[in-house]
Structure formats: structure tokens, C-alpha cells
Amino acid sequence: MTSNLELATWVEQMASLMQPEAVHWCDGSEAENQTLVETMLKDGSLLKLNPETHLNCYLHRSDPSDVARVEHLTFVCTRNQEDAGPNNNWMAPEEAHRKMDALYAGCMRGRVMYVIPYLMGPYDSPYSRAGVEITDSPYVVANMRIMARIGTRALRHIESGNSFVRGLHSVGELDPERRFIMHFPEELLIKSFGSGYGGNALLGKKCHALRIASWQARTEGWLAEHMLILGLEDPAGNTTYVAAAFPSACGKTNLAMLVPPAAFKGWKVWTVGDDIAWLHPGPDGRLYAINPEAGFFGVAPGTSMKTNPNCMSTLGRNAIYTNVALTPDGKPWWEGIDDPEPEGLTDWQGRSFDRSQGPAAHPNSRFTVSAQQCPSYSVEANSPGGVPISAIIFGGRRSSVAPLVYEALDWAHGVFTGASVASETTAAAVGQVGQVRRDPMAMKPFCGYNFADYWAHWNTLGPRLAHPPKVFHVNWFRKDAEGRYLWPGFGENMRVLKWIVERCAGEAAALRTPIGHVPDLSGLDLAGLDIRRNTLEALLAVDPTVWHREMEEIAQYFAEFGARVPEALLQQVERIRSELASQLAA
Ligand code: GTP
Ligand code: SPV
Numbered sequence: 412m413t414s415n416l417e418l419a420t421w422v423e424q425m426a427s428l429m430q431p432e433a434v435h436w437c438d439g440s441e442a443e444n445q446t447l448v449e450t451m452l453k454d455g456s457l458l459k460l461n462p463e464t465h466l467n468c469y470l471h472r473s474d475p476s477d478v479a480r481v482e483h484l485t486f487v488c489t490r491n492q493e494d495a496g497p498n499n500n501w502m503a504p505e506e507a508h509r510k511m512d513a514l515y516a517g518c519m520r521g522r523v524m525y526v527i528p529y530l531m532g533p534y535d536s537p538y539s540r541a542g543v544e545i546t547d548s549p550y551v552v553a554n555m556r557i558m559a560r561i562g563t564r565a566l567r568h569i570e571s572g573n574s575f576v577r578g579l580h581s582v583g584e585l586d587p588e589r590r591f592i593m594h595f596p597e598e599l600l601i602k603s604f605g606s607g608y609g610g611n612a613l614l615g616k617k618c619h620a621l622r623i624a625s626w627q628a629r630t631e632g633w634l635a636e637h638m639l640i641l642g643l644e645d646p647a648g649n650t651t652y653v654a655a656a657f658p659s660a661c662g663k664t665n666l667a668m669l670v671p672p673a674a675f676k677g678w679k680v681w682t683v684g685d686d687i688a689w690l691h692p693g694p695d696g697r698l699y700a701i702n703p704e705a706g707f708f709g710v711a712p713g714t715s716m717k718t719n720p721n722c723m724s725t726l727g728r729n730a731i732y733t734n735v736a737l738t739p740d741g742k743p744w745w746e747g748i749d750d751p752e753p754e755g756l757t758d759w760q761g762r763s764f765d766r767s768q769g770p771a772a773h774p775n776s777r778f779t780v781s782a783q784q785c786p787s788y789s790v791e792a793n794s795p796g797g798v799p800i801s802a803i804i805f806g807g808r809r810s811s812v813a814p815l816v817y818e819a820l821d822w823a824h825g826v827f828t829g830a831s832v833a834s835e836t837t838a839a840a841v842g843q844v845g846q847v848r849r850d851p852m853a854m855k856p857f858c859g860y861n862f863a864d865y866w867a868h869w870n871t872l873g874p875r876l877a878h879p880p881k882v883f884h885v886n887w888f889r890k891d892a893e894g895r896y897l898w899p900g901f902g903e904n905m906r907v908l909k910w911i912v913e914r915c916a917g918e919a920a921a922l923r924t925p926i927g928h929v930p931d932l933s934g935l936d937l938a939g940l941d942i943r944r945n946t947l948e949a950l951l952a953v954d955p956t957v958w959h960r961e962m963e964e965i966a967q968y969f970a971e972f973g974a975r976v977p978e979a980l981l982q983q984v985e986r987i988r989s990e991l992a993s994q995l996a997a
């Protein structure tokens with residue numbers, strides 16, 4: 412199976428623990444995929460969609476109790492609890508191993524154990540990292556095949572002596588009471604049980620590429636972030652690359668595939684990644700980004716030709732849809748899609764659709780599709796050296812407080828800006844939706860170690876770069892008193908991206924406020940946009956009273972991390988507070 416003794420021994424040991432009926436080493440081939448699809452069509456875990464409109468597309472309905480990440484059941488198991496920090500659930504490694512191994516004992520009886528070697532990042536990139544996921548879910552194999560570079564070539568990479576992250580996964584009985592996602596960063600090991608869904612089960616994604624990788628990145632001097640990567644090409648053909656961190660279901664996929672408004676002739680957005688970025692200081696003193704993933708696991712509801720045409724063109728062939736609704740003629744359907752709700756719709760649970768039972772598609776229903784199919788996929792996306800990042804953008808979903816866009820004063824203030832991000836919770840994780848919570852760098856659910864150490868690590872990175880990216884904050888989700896979005900969003904976000912690129916080039920007008928530079932009313936290119944002056948003022952407002960209260964909350968949040976919080980962050984709090992106080996006094 413493999414010439415790598417360490418890997419062969421581990422797989423053998425896991426097989427004797429889990430007792431599968433057979434062990435299958437995945438080669439990632441089309442033939443293998445077809446066999447898996449046939450198996451799933453037979454057992455009903457996949458439904459074939461209409462091949463005339465959706466060639467080679469399938470619908471998967473997950474267990475209704477297993478539709479999102481489970482943050483309360485996700486643990487970081489470090490020897491020292493302080494290293495996991497107040498931002499993570501923690502369990503002692505011995506206890507966690509005991510618990511998980513008890514669940515794993517005999518869990519694959521009558522099932523096939525799939526061994527998936529995978530590579531996160533482009534082939535032949537010094538920044539790429541390998542992993543091996545063991546799973547009993549053919550659905551996980553089919554999704555991993557789209558999301559990561561799996562199979563023979565990844566195995567060769569491991570066999571040529573590269574280290575790999577070990578991931579164990581079993582769907583178990585899909586019992587929420589027997590469901591855990593455990594990380595052992597000191598052992599480069601992940602143990603997941605009881606869920607077949609997304610980030611809980613596709614271990615290359617959040618578990619490896621963020622939680623374990625962020626730990627490795629800290630010791631090795633780079634960053635693993637919950638960021639999209641895009642290239643913005645101006646009419647003269649110059650491309651500026653930016654990376655943007657927004658919390659789950661807060662607009663990364665949409666921004667990464669943006670189509671500029673008609674008035675922006677000659678401007679193009681190129682997609683490098685939509686969810687995860689690995690950032691490394693390069694030899695020229697700039698920060699370089701790769702996308703460790705090969706596909707998109709994107710939110711379906713709200714996706715349409717109007718909001719995200721590039722995404723709609725990416726879909727429709729070779730895609731797996733999870734928990735969307737189904738039309739009578741075998742097409743996927745969700746709230747916000749272009750086609751009106753048809754007669755005879757089947758909801759995400761396979762029931763005849765009845766509005767009183769909730770939406771037709773689950774709010775966290777998703778599609779899995781190869782990035783190669785995306786019309787805006789960048790030619791640089793597979794570049795082994797990555798793309799140079801000129802701007803880092805943080806953002807959240809906030810109906811008030813945060814203006815449409817502002818620019819941090821320098822790197823240290825940029826780290827503060829990222830560390831103080833707050834956002835309303837979404838359906839991407841189990842729990843209440845719409846609660847404002849602190850989500851530093853959009854990494855609250857994904858940082859594999861103590862946030863205080865993470866902020867300190869961010870602080871050290873800027874000064875190591877001769878040309879650090881400028882840092883910005885955006886908020887597409889500010890609302891008026893009636894609860895309507897003030898900003899049209901989607902393609903119109905181009906106007907904000909253009910301001911950001913101009914600021915990176917030392918152009919575009921801005922006003923200095925205590926929280927950073929905000930565009931003045933002439934700074935944003937609003938050509939072709941019908942927006943009222945008072946709406947714009949409301950979008951760009953930085954209210955000192957509101958921000959004074961916000962700073963109070965930020966200070967309290969930082970205090971939860973005790974003495975480990977970097978002094979530089981506390982200095983930012985003091986500076987902003989005193990500037991706000993003088994504004995209020997004036
Ligand atoms: P994850 O995959 O969970 O990490 O999410 P994401 O950050 O990629 O979010 P995505 O782009 O999928 O958007 C999530 C939801 O927000 C979708 O329903 C979108 O339609 C909606 N959305 C995205 N961008 C905007 C925007 O600019 N304005 C508004 N109002 N909604 C948006
Ligand atoms: C997210 O929740 O941020 C996602 C989906 O991108 S999942 O793969 O489930 O993490």
C-alpha cells in the first residue's frame with residue numbers, strides 16, 4: 412500500500428482498533444470516484460440530479476442533527492491548558508485519547524476504511540503540507556477529492572520523506588451525544604467522531620489547514636488564516652492581491668468571485684481562494700499567500716446569477732449539493748436562487764415543502780465543487796510561490812457600529828483591528844444565530860492555540876516584512892432603523908476594493924478618525940450607483956459615543972486572556988480611548 416513504514420504501521424494499528432471489513436487506499440482517480448458514487452446511489456446517501464441541467468451532480472441529505480460545525484464539541488488537546496487558551500475547549504490529551512479510542516473501538520465493523528492521502532496547497536510548492544485522513548464515509552472521500560489534492564501524487568509526496576498530519580474520522584452513529592472533534596497539535600493528529608458534515612469531517616479543511624496549521628505556523632513563522640485570496644486587475648492590467656478574513660457565512664466566497672459593476676470597465680477580479688490562506692514572508696519582504704484548498708465548500712442560500720454569477724457558472728456540473736431543496740424535475744433549489752419556488756418542491760429533509768416547517772434548503776446547505784471550474788479562477792492560483800499580498804481585510808457582520816470600510820494606521824493598529832473583530836453568529840455552526848460575538852481575525856472557531864499568543868505572533872510578523880500589507884476593516888451588513896441593509900453589497904463591494912487598492916498605492920482621499928482612515932464622501936467611486944448622501948453618511952459614520960462603548964467591550968474581551976495579552980494591543984486600546992474621549996469632550 413505504501414513504502415512509508417510510519418504510515419503503513421499507523422493504518423494497520425487503526426484498522427485493528429476500528430475493525431473495518433476492508434481497507435481501501437484512495438488513489439483519487441475518476442474510476443474510484445465512479446465506484447464510490449455508485450455505492451452511495453445504491454445506499455441512498457446520494458441522489459442523482461437531472462443530468463440534462465446538472466451533469467454529474469448529486470444531492471446528499473445529511474442527518475438532520477448533523478448540518479453544521481459543532482464548536483461546543485470541538486477541542487484543542489494540548490499538554491498545557493494555557494496553550495489552548497480561553498478561546499478553545501480543552502481536554503487533557505490522555506483523557507481525550509481514552510475517550511476517542513473507546514468510541515473508535517470496533518466502530519467500522521461491516522464498513523470500509525478509506526485511507527485518503529492528501530496535499531494542502533499547490534503541487535511542488537514549498538508551502539504545501541500533506542495529510543492522511545482515515546474515514547468510513549464515502550461522502551467524505553468524494554468531498555475530499557474535490558476540496559484537496561488527494562491520492563497517488565499526495566502519497567508520493569509523503570513517501571519522499573515529508574511529514575504528514577494524521578486524521579481519524581468515523582461517522583459512528585451520528586449521535587450528537589457521541590460526537591467530538593479533537594485536535595492534538597503537539598502530535599499533528601486529529602480525531603473526529605460522530606459527524607459526517609463539512610468542517611467536522613473533511614479534516615483537511617478547518618481541522619488541518621487552520622487549527623493544526625495555525626499551531627505549526629506560529630512555531631515556523633508564518634500564518635494560517637480563515638481568508639479568501641483575490642487578485643484585482645485594473646484597466647491597465649496591473650493586478651493587486653488582497654486577502655480577507657470574514658467569519659463563516661459572512662461573504663468570503665462572494666467577494667472572492669466578485670463581478671465588478673458595469674461602470675468599472677476593464678476591472679477584473681481573479682479568484683485564488685475562498686476560505687483559507689497560508690501566508691509566508693517572501694524573500695523580497697512581501698507576504699505571499701497560497702490557497703491550500705482545491706475546491707469550494709460554499710453556502711448555497713443567497714447564491715444567484717444576480718449576487719454571484721461566477722459561482723453559478725462554476726456550479727451545475729460535477730458538484731455535490733448538501734441539504735439543498737429538490738425541484739420535481741431533479742434540480743437543486745434554495746432560498747435566493749434565480750428560479751422562483753416551483754410547485755412540488757422537496758425540502759432538505761426529503762419532505763414535501765411546507766413553509767411552516769422552516770426554509771426549503773437548510774440555511775447552512777452547501778455545494779462542493781472544484782475551483783478549476785470557476786470562470787474567475789486565477790492563473791496564479793496554483794503558483795508554487797503564492798501571490799504577493801498588498802492588503803489584508805478584516806470584516807464582520809454587524810448591523811451597527813462598524814463603518815463600511817476603514818484603514819488601520821499601521822501594522823500594530825491593524826493587528827488590533829483584526830483582534831477586535833466582532834460579528835453576528837450564523838448557521839455555519841450549531842447554536843443561536845444573530846448573536847454578536849468577538850471573532851478575532853475570523854478565527855474564533857479555528858485558532859489552534861491561545862489567542863493572546865496568536866496576537867503576539869501577528870505583532871512580530873509585520874516588522875519582519877520590508878513591505879507589510881496595509882490592513883483594512885469592512886462591514887457590508889450595516890442596517891438602517893427598519894432593519895434594511897444600507898449597502899447593496901455583492902458586486903458593488905468593488906467600490907470598496909477599489910478604494911483599498913488606491914490606498915495601497917498612496918491615493919484616494921480619507922479622513923483620519925480614532926479607529927483609522929475612513930473614505931471621505933468623494934473618496935469612493937460611486938459611478939453608476941444610486942445611493943443617497945445620508946445613506947452614505949450613515950454607512951461611513953464613526954460615532955464616538957458608540958465607539959467608546961465598543962472599546963469598553965474590546966478591553967473586557969482582551970482582559971479574559973490575562974497577562975498573556977500583548978502590551979501592544981493594550982496600547983492601541985488606550986490610544987483610541989483617549990482620542991475618542993477628546994472628541995467627546997470637544
Ligand atoms: P463560509 O464558507 O462559511 O466560510 O462563508 P463565506 O464567508 O464564504 O460566506 P459566503 O460568501 O458564502 O456568504 C454567506 C452569505 O452571505 C450568503 O447567503 C451570501 O449571499 C451573503 N452575502 C455575501 N456577501 C454579501 C454582501 O455583500 N451583502 C449581503 N447583504 N449579503 C452577502
Ligand atoms: C465555515 O464554517 O467557515 C465553512 C464551512 O467554511 S465548514 O467546512 O463546515 O467549516
Ligand code: MN
Nearest residue numbers: 637659660686
Ligand atoms: Mn469558512
